Amino acid sequence: MSTVPHLPSAIEGQPAHFGTILAHHPGLATSFGSTYATFWSQGVLDHPTKETTRIRNARITDCGY
C-alpha cells in the first residue's frame, strides 16, 4: 500500500489498515460490511465490470487495495 494510515490500529498487536482502523467504530464497521457485501453479491452489473471500476478508482485515488 502506498498510503500511510493516519490513525492507529484499534486492535492491539495488529498493524493499522482499513479493517483495524474501522474497528475504532464497530457499529459503522458492521454497517459498512453489510452494505459492501450487498454491493458485491447482488445487482445487475457483472463482476468484471464492478472490479474494473474498483481497480480504476483505486489507481486514481492511490488506494492500495
Add this chain to the structure above:
Amino acid sequence: MSSWLGAHTSEADLLAVRTGLAEPLAQLRADTGRECPGRTATIIEARMAQMIAGEGGLEPFGELDPGEQVVVALAEQFMLDAHGVDGAQMARLGEHFSPAEQIAIMFQLAFTDGFTKLRRVMGLPVTTTTTTTTTTTVVAPSPPSSSQPSSSRSSSSQPSSKGDL
C-alpha cells in the same frame, strides 16, 4: 427537474432501482450521520453542496468552533483532491475528535462527496439531505452553547430518513 435518465428525477428514484442495496446503504448513511459529533455532519453536507452548486455559504451556521473549522477545511480538500489531505491536517482533526469520531467524520465526507457528485453528474438537484429537500439553501441547527471537548459533543444533526435517499 428531470435528469438524463428521464423518469428518474430524484436520488430516491435512482436508488429505488436497487432496492436490495438501498436499504443497507440508507442504514449506513443514517448511522454515519448520527455518529458524527455535534453539527459536523450537517456542516459537511452544506459545504460540499455549496462547492458543487457554486453558491451559498456557511453563514447560517454562525460562528464555527475550532473543531468545526478543521472539518470544513478537510471537507474542502477531500472534495477537491483527496491526495491533498495530509498528516498535518489529520493531526489537527485528532486534536478535536476521538478516533471513533474521526471514523464517523471520514465516512460522512466519503458519502457526502460521493452522493453530491452523483447528483451533479446525474442532473439531479444538488441538495443537502439533512437540511433541505429541494434547494441548496441551508437551514442550520442552532450553534452549540459553548465550545466543548470533542468527546463530550452530542450529535445534533439527524441523518436523513430512508425516504431522503
